[in-house]
Amino acid sequence: MMFRILRHQEPRPDQARTVRFEGRDHGGEISLFLVDNEPGQGPDLHVHPYSETWAVRKGEAEFTVGDAKTRAFPGDILVVAANIPHRFENVGTGRLEVVCIHASDTIVQEFV
Template structure:
């Protein structure tokens, strides 16, 4: 068995970010395909599971707990469960990255 989710059926926000929640397809992961303008990014939040970011293009400042780190194309960053985190596109172009959630649906609490 396999599933193909055409682009026209993917949940896309006004800023072009796509959300995929794997539970309905029998997979234990969910993800965001980020496509953020300069200055965009989510507010501080936590998840009860780890999150993995893969930066495909652009650059961002990541806040992880009390630390701030820069991420750029090719970097993989892993955040522990229950760790407050956020990121913002600090570059001059678009930030494209995959945010992998170790859950069949996204569980997110804003802090």
């Protein structure tokens, strides 16, 4: 097959709205999360053995990367190197939508 398409499906009320995609399951070389968080939500501090790229689509996020903190807004793109502890949190008043691109065909994540 030359291509695959995964159609969006609305989550049930008891399901998280964040979508996890691992490329290896679909013939792809990257993995990603389509994050959809409420204010105050975000992952705990963690690391990956590869770089991660974030593209903020909606809302306001505070990113912690190593000892540094920065705010990001719609249209901003951030990149963190491999093995650097990082996290983000929705610090806005509305929903946060971020695309988290993992430079790996599978997601490898260790919480610290």
